[in-house]
Amino acid sequence: MGKLKIEDLEKIAEEARKKMTIREGGGRAKITVHMGTCGIAAGARNIMNTFLKEIETHDVHDVIITSTGCAGLCNKEPMITIELTGQAPVKYIQLTEAKAKRIFDEHIMKGKFVQEYAYAIGSEKIL
Amino acid sequence: MTTHRIQVMVCTGTGCVSNHAFEIRDAFEREIKKNNLQTEAAVITTGCNGFCGAGPLVVVQPDGIFYQLLKVSDIPHLVAEHFLKGRPVKKLMYIPPEEKTPIPKMSEIPFFADQTLIALRNRGMIDPEKIEDYIGRGGYKAIAKVLTSMKPEEVVTEIKASGLRGRGGGGFPTGVKWESCKKAHGTAKYVICNADEGDPGAFMDRSIVEGDPHSVIEGMLIGAYAIENVTQGFIYVRMQYPLAIHRFEVAIKQAREYGLLGKNIFDKGFDFDIEIRRGAGAFVCGESTALMTSIEGKVGEPRAKYIHTVEKGLWDCPTCLNNVETWANVPQIILKGAKWFSSIGTGDVSVDPWGGSKGTKVFSLAGKVNNTGLVEVPMGITMRDIIYKVGGGIPEGKKFKAVQTGGPSGGFIPETLLDLPVDYEELAKVGSMMGSGGMLVTDEENCMVDMAKYFLSFTQDESCGKCIPCREGTKRMLDILDKITMGKGSEEDLVMLEELSSMVVESSLCALGGSAPNPVLTSMKYFREEYEAHVRDKKCPAHVCKPLIKYSIDENVCIQVGHGCDVCRKQCIDNAIIGEKNQAHRIDPSKCGKCGICYDVCKFDAIHIE
Ligand code: SF4
Ligand code: SF4
Ligand code: FES
Numbered sequence: 001m002g003k004l005k006i007e008d009l010e011k012i013a014e015e016a017r018k019k020m021t022i023r024e025g026g027g028r029a030k031i032t033v034h035m036g037t038c039g040i041a042a043g044a045r046n047i048m049n050t051f052l053k054e055i056e057t058h059d060v061h062d063v064i065i066t067s068t069g070c071a072g073l074c075n076k077e078p079m080i081t082i083e084l085t086g087q088a089p090v091k092y093i094q095l096t097e098a099k100a101k102r103i104f105d106e107h108i109m110k111g112k113f114v115q116e117y118a119y120a121i122g123s124e125k126i127l
Numbered sequence: 128m129t130t131h132r133i134q135v136m137v138c139t140g141t142g143c144v145s146n147h148a149f150e151i152r153d154a155f156e157r158e159i160k161k162n163n164l165q166t167e168a169a170v171i172t173t174g175c176n177g178f179c180g181a182g183p184l185v186v187v188q189p190d191g192i193f194y195q196l197l198k199v200s201d202i203p204h205l206v207a208e209h210f211l212k213g214r215p216v217k218k219l220m221y222i223p224p225e226e227k228t229p230i231p232k233m234s235e236i237p238f239f240a241d242q243t244l245i246a247l248r249n250r251g252m253i254d255p256e257k258i259e260d261y262i263g264r265g266g267y268k269a270i271a272k273v274l275t276s277m278k279p280e281e282v283v284t285e286i287k288a289s290g291l292r293g294r295g296g297g298g299f300p301t302g303v304k305w306e307s308c309k310k311a312h313g314t315a316k317y318v319i320c321n322a323d324e325g326d327p328g329a330f331m332d333r334s335i336v337e338g339d340p341h342s343v344i345e346g347m348l349i350g351a352y353a354i355e356n357v358t359q360g361f362i363y364v365r366m367q368y369p370l371a372i373h374r375f376e377v378a379i380k381q382a383r384e385y386g387l388l389g390k391n392i393f394d395k396g397f398d399f400d401i402e403i404r405r406g407a408g409a410f411v412c413g414e415s416t417a418l419m420t421s422i423e424g425k426v427g428e429p430r431a432k433y434i435h436t437v438e439k440g441l442w443d444c445p446t447c448l449n450n451v452e453t454w455a456n457v458p459q460i461i462l463k464g465a466k467w468f469s470s471i472g473t474g475d476v477s478v479d480p481w482g483g484s485k486g487t488k489v490f491s492l493a494g495k496v497n498n499t500g501l502v503e504v505p506m507g508i509t510m511r512d513i514i515y516k517v518g519g520g521i522p523e524g525k526k527f528k529a530v531q532t533g534g535p536s537g538g539f540i541p542e543t544l545l546d547l548p549v550d551y552e553e554l555a556k557v558g559s560m561m562g563s564g565g566m567l568v569t570d571e572e573n574c575m576v577d578m579a580k581y582f583l584s585f586t587q588d589e590s591c592g593k594c595i596p597c598r599e600g601t602k603r604m605l606d607i608l609d610k611i612t613m614g615k616g617s618e619e620d621l622v623m624l625e626e627l628s629s630m631v632v633e634s635s636l637c638a639l640g641g642s643a644p645n646p647v648l649t650s651m652k653y654f655r656e657e658y659e660a661h662v663r664d665k666k667c668p669a670h671v672c673k674p675l676i677k678y679s680i681d682e683n684v685c686i687q688v689g690h691g692c693d694v695c696r697k698q699c700i701d702n703a704i705i706g707e708k709n710q711a712h713r714i715d716p717s718k719c720g721k722c723g724i725c726y727d728v729c730k731f732d733a734i735h736i737e
């Protein structure tokens with residue numbers, strides 16, 4: 001890359017920020033995949049990869065994926081928790097790739113949670 | 128895949144590197160590959176996090192999990208548990224002194240939580256060898272702002288209004304310095320960054336350079352633009368800082384490639400470039416005039432400052448010298464404004480630039496304190512908060528004695544003054560100084576006479592020898608301190624020591640001599656009784672000065688409690704202990720070398736020190 005113009009500075013910053021949001025622990029949305037032994041056995045890794053792919057195809061950079069251990073609900077795995085900034089966390093259970101895609105589209109991208117797959121909001125169960 | 132869900136921030140400051148941080152990085156890379164996580168986890172190297180005592184350390188983002196004291200053998204387990212299964216590994220986390228539960232998140236560890244970061248704003252967040260990372264955190268935006276929307280004099284006014292003062296020691300208002308240099312006559316002027324940190328145990332500047340070299344370069348760009356007629360800057364770094372030199376070299380190269388250094392920067396008709404000069408590491412070369420003669424290629428010696436360097440500095444041209452930390456503050460002031468900066472700290476700088484201490488200061492906290500390391504705190508914080516909150520208090524429940532601030536020529540501050548707000552004037556009032564930010568904590572086991580001697584021997588050794596009061600005066604003072612610690616001092620020596628101190632302070636040519644007696648003066652002022660015990664009673668109350676202490680065995684305790692266990696006799700290297708198993712033991716003072724081993728090994732407290 002050659003000599004910068006002032007406009008280029010913002011472009012570089014933009015590119016760099018894509019990689020850096022997660023260092024700042026910020027982000028608009030956080031997806032936590034439960035990856036206990038049972039979760040992994042039930043296909044949690046596959047779910048995680050689906051989300052990672054979705055993030056890439058949608059080219060979004062304010063969505064963070066993290067993992068956590070077993071949630072004690074082994075028969076409901078694979079399971080995730082989605083938190084949008086300022087909203088109560090939503091738990092989804094018994095996920096498949098297709099369900100994960102839909103959750104990404106509707107909940108992460110459009111901000112509407114997918115009632116049919118949801119297990120609980122905050123601490124309150126909805127099933 | 129561009130986005131990784133996990134970023135492993137491996138600290139590669141000098142401290143962690145010497146504890147094998149690069150091996151830790153390699154181990155992470157290996158394990159990530161082995162577990163097929165390359166697309167999910169990225170390893171990033173950062174500059175010093177300031178908590179070197181906990182190194183090698185790693186922060187795993189996005190959750191900010193802090194791992195410390197890592198070994199290569201810990202990494203396979205860590206990767207499998209945390210990255211694969213989402214279970215952060217407790218036993219590798221930080222546990223506060225005297226507690227049992229670990230604190231997983233870096234942001235919740237008191238050492239980090241109580242700091243305010245301006246100069247160290249990018250610490251642990253960026254890869255110092257990637258200019259894009261710096262730009263991603265708002266880097267080079269300040270120089271862009273200045274070039275597009277501010278006149279040089281407006282920049283000077285802004286810096287003046289911020290209340291920023293020199294972080295290298297003197298505390299001279301930065302804006303005022305820039306203004307004088309700007310007004311000085313000359314078509315060629317220079318800016319210099321002093322990265323020649325020479326205080327033993329201090330590494331604030333090194334750490335900024337290693338962790339965020341571009342912040343310094345951007346500060347210098349802004350200074351050069353504001354002062355005008357400056358097309359060349361120099362960075363003076365000591366040779367003993369190879370990693371800092373390397374990071375500067377990489378940063379300068381990258382800035383040149385992007386056209387951020389060189390001709391016609393941002394097409395605004397502004398030219399500026401920077402060269403690195405390596406110093407041999409003489410303490411006196413941190414002094415401004417000496418540093419400049421050294422850049423010119425001559426022997427680094429100070430000269431009388433009747434002509435200010437802002438008028439006649441490098442090659443007799445007007446020159447503006449600031450240290451690393453000062454320069455690193457500049458871009459933030461431009462971006463966030465003088466008002467924001469001056470809202471932090473003490474006093475009022477709106478009329479008088481000397482009227483307060485604004486912003487933050489980076490200190491290197493060392494000595495008898497739990498969390499040693501590099502801390503950035505707002506001006507005006509109390510000494511007590513630095514030592515007890517950020518520093519986590521004194522180890523092993525020992526008693527605090529004094530804190531020495533400002534490097535080897537700073538003064539000691541006793542317990543009674545701990546609630547003192549830390550700013551330039553307050554520290555000077557009690558006989559110490561801000562200096563470049565060294566902070567050494569001592570406890571009840573340190574002898575103040577011995578400490579004063581230690582620091583004076585450092586400055587004495589580093590005196591360049593050009594002026595007699597500094598060269599000879601400090602030497603005489605050292606002789607007297609030697610005498611006192613040997614138990615041969617008299618009350619007259621104390622008087623003499625005080626007289627010599629003020630003579631050296633008043634008549635030395637440069638600040639080295641002018642401040643060298645501070646540790647002696649303040650320790651005599653606040654710990655007079657310790658000096659008196661040495662000269663009058665020939666005792667060292669802290670049991671440090673060997674000639675003044677005596678080991679003896681309480682024979683009753685030895686036989687009745689310890690049943691003459693004989694352990695001490697076997698350990699004594701000087702064969703100074705007389706006795707046989709099951710009998711009372713005693714020490715032959717003529718043979719005893721005062722190593723203290725017997726004192727440590729006796730399980731029955733039969734051995735005493737006086
Ligand atoms: S170690 Fe203590 S108890 Fe044992 S012989 Fe020596 S002084 Fe006596
Ligand atoms: S202090 Fe050292 S030399 Fe002296 S008696 Fe004890 S062990 Fe021996
Ligand atoms: S070098 Fe790693 S914390 Fe200082």
Ligand code: FES
Pocket residue numbers: 140141142143175176177178179330334500501
């Ligand atoms: S090298 Fe120790 S704090 Fe950076």
